[in-house]
Amino acid sequence: MSRRTLAVVSAGLSQPxxxxxxxxxxxAAARDELVRRGAEVELRVVELRDHAHDVVNNMLTGFPPAALREAVDAVTGADGIVAVTPIFNASYNGLFKSFFDVLEPGALTDRPVLIGATGGTARHSLALEHAVRPMFSHLRAAVAPTAVFAAPEDWSGGTADGALRARIRRAGAELADQVDHRLPASGPVDPFALTTDFAQLLGGGRES
Structure with missing residues (x-):
């Protein structure tokens, strides 16, 4: 049985x-599909509201505090990522963008990502395609075809209605399929790892 990890990034600011x-x-939809395919799945939840001050400090100093480093490692070391943001002013919120800004360049290259968003009106759903998807495409992630938006009318007593449940299942299955067709993640990106050995460094980057 293969072991897979999914990082769940939520940029919601309120509780609940x-x-x-x-x-x-x-x-849960992606996990259930992967389990059906014979995988053992671990979910690693990253609540960005808990790391808001650390994200700002990281942007100012260039170094993540320990708690943020753990969250970053959970995301960059996952086999797949679920990333969901509230929509403010027709785009992702600042905390969501800032968190992904502090990741090392290339950290999400070819990483399967399922994007979702919530907002006060269904009119904000277009932000997934004109803001959220382009951001992850710029980061060279492999973004699942189906993006899921949920407006207040999509929930009934805290439960997704039939149409939303169908979109969630479809999107979860797409993420699971992308994860299933890739080798397990090799772990988080080490920002201090050498990409050139010492012999090359001493030789001015020239191969002997």
Missing amino acids: SSTRLLADQLA
Whole structure:
């Protein structure tokens, strides 16, 4: 049985949060599909609201505090990522963007990512395609085809309605398929790892 990890990134600011609720349901759908395919799955939840001050400090100093380093490692070392943000002013919120800004360049290259968003009106759903997807494409992640948006009317007593449940299942299955067709992640990116050996460094980068 293969072992897979899914990082669940929620940028919701309130508690309880519909953003976290959507993230959990998307992750559960992907997990269930991977389990059906014979994988053992670990979910690693990253609540960005808990790391807000550390994210700002990281942007100012260039170094993540220990708690943020753990969250970053959970994301960059995962086999797949569920990333969900509330939509503010027709785009992702600042905390969501700032967290992904502090990742090392190339950390998400070819990493399967399922994107989702919540907002006060269904009109904000376009932000997934004109803001969230382009950001992850710029980071060279492998973004699942189906993006899931949830407006207040998509929930009934805290439970997703039929149409939203169908989108969640489809998106979760797409993420699971992308993860299943890739080798297990090799772990988080080491920002201090040498990409050139000492012989090359001493030789001015020329191969002998």
